[in-house]
Amino acid sequence: MLSFLLLCFMLNSNNLITQNENVIIDCNYTFEEAISNLDFPDVTKYDLKLVTVLYYSFDDKIHQGQLVIHKNLVKDVIKIFSLIKEKKFKISKVVPIVFYNWSDEKSMLGNNTSAFNYRFIAGTKRLSNHATGRAIDINPFLNPQVFKDRTYPSTAKYNPKKEGTITADLFLVKEFKKIGWAWGGEWESSKDYQHFEKLK
Numbered sequence: 341m342l343s344f345l346l347l348c349f350m351l352n353s354n355n356l357i358t359q360n361e362n363v364i365i366d367c368n369y370t371f372e373e374a375i376s377n378l379d380f381p382d383v384t385k386y387d388l389k390l391v392t393v394l395y396y397s398f399d400d401k402i403h404q405g406q407l408v409i410h411k412n413l414v415k416d417v418i419k420i421f422s423l424i425k426e427k428k429f430k431i432s433k434v435v436p437i438v439f440y441n442w443s444d445e446k447s448m449l450g451n452n453t454s455a456f457n458y459r460f461i462a463g464t465k466r467l468s469n470h471a472t473g474r475a476i477d478i479n480p481f482l483n484p485q486v487f488k489d490r491t492y493p494s495t496a497k498y499n500p501k502k503e504g505t506i507t508a509d510l511f512l513v514k515e516f517k518k519i520g521w522a523w524g525g526e527w528e529s530s531k532d533y534q535h536f537e538k539l540k
């Protein structure tokens with residue numbers, strides 16, 4: 341009886357926590373909606389999953405967003421995002437790029453975190469690792485791709501002192517690397533601070 345009462349208490353308190361969180365819904369797509377209006381191979385589609393994530397945004401409130409990601413990376417992403425929430429590392433928003441009509445640039449200008457997009461690497465004819473859902477860009481406007489002579493997007497500036505910025509000593513980079521992801525901030529040719537990928 342005592343354990344039953346205890347269980348009721350625990351269930352109730354869990355419910356209370358959920359209600360008090362006042363989650364702000366940044367998006368609520370179905371899988372089909374999240375991959376709509378885009379021409380890409382069926383074989384890629386079968387490998388994708390829509391994942392719901394929670395995070396603190398810059399208004400200090402908990403938000404709910406969604407990521408379209410390769411099915412083999414779902415576990416990793418859930419793990420990383422639960423840590424992001426626990427550490428209260430600010431994520432602006434996480435909305436599938438269909439919202440930006442599949443424009444990587446518009447998504448970056450919106451500082452939007454995303455994964456799948458069937459697109460080429462900017463300025464090339466090579467498919468990006470985002471095209472298989474095996475790469476994530478986090479807070480891209482705060483963490484642009486920095487070349488020797490320019491930044492992409494061009495209006496963004498990388499300032500490691502700003503909240504939401506990704507640096508080598510951040511828990512996020514360490515945790516991602518621990519589970520086999522690479523960070524674009526360590527690339528030689530350009531520093532893609534927003535970018536994490538796991539190809540196998």
Ligand SMILES: [Zn+2]
Nearest residue numbers: 475476477535
């Ligand atoms: Zn990327």
